Amino acid sequence: MLRIGAIVLHVSDSTRGSAFWSEALGYEYEANPDFLRPVGSASTRVHLDENDRTHLDLWTDSAEEQQEEVQRLVSLGAARVEWEYPDDADFVVLTDPAGNLFCVIDTSAE
Template identity: 40%
Template structure:
């Protein structure tokens, strides 16, 4: 079972964007913000997270969805059988996700759900 957990928004000014979205949505940082990354969550109750990622290139892919899975490998296999494709992606060493593309070429990530996140 998959659910939309995060919308990842590429931004040019992390601090300015974080200030705007926390007030606009009444969200708060899930953890202490990093230099280039912050995950915002509803102040109260449940809801979709908004992850802000600093991008330094106008050509960078600026938006994608993060889908959390109970069983990442099973969901990746299921989605590939439905027509998704593996993205040609440069993974960082500690990557906890698999980057896929939908049949139209849009990126999305499958992340193994961590029970501590919510």
């Protein structure tokens, strides 16, 4: 089932941003302090990034589900984005019909 796994926020200073957002939302730090999650929950996390644009990360449970969801989203009007993927990429970059980037991630690769 496709779900919002993370909201990636572009910040100029991830230390300052994570301090603010952890207090504002009552989220706790994960092992990587740029990742914040609700206390005691596996709900949507916040990922603070100094290099990436603000976007949604949509999570799937397998590579097969990822490909099915990518095809479904393209049929709904999303478009694939030319991207320089690393060899071990677990994500596919798409845009919505308005041009907003988002990623579909295979979480089984973690």
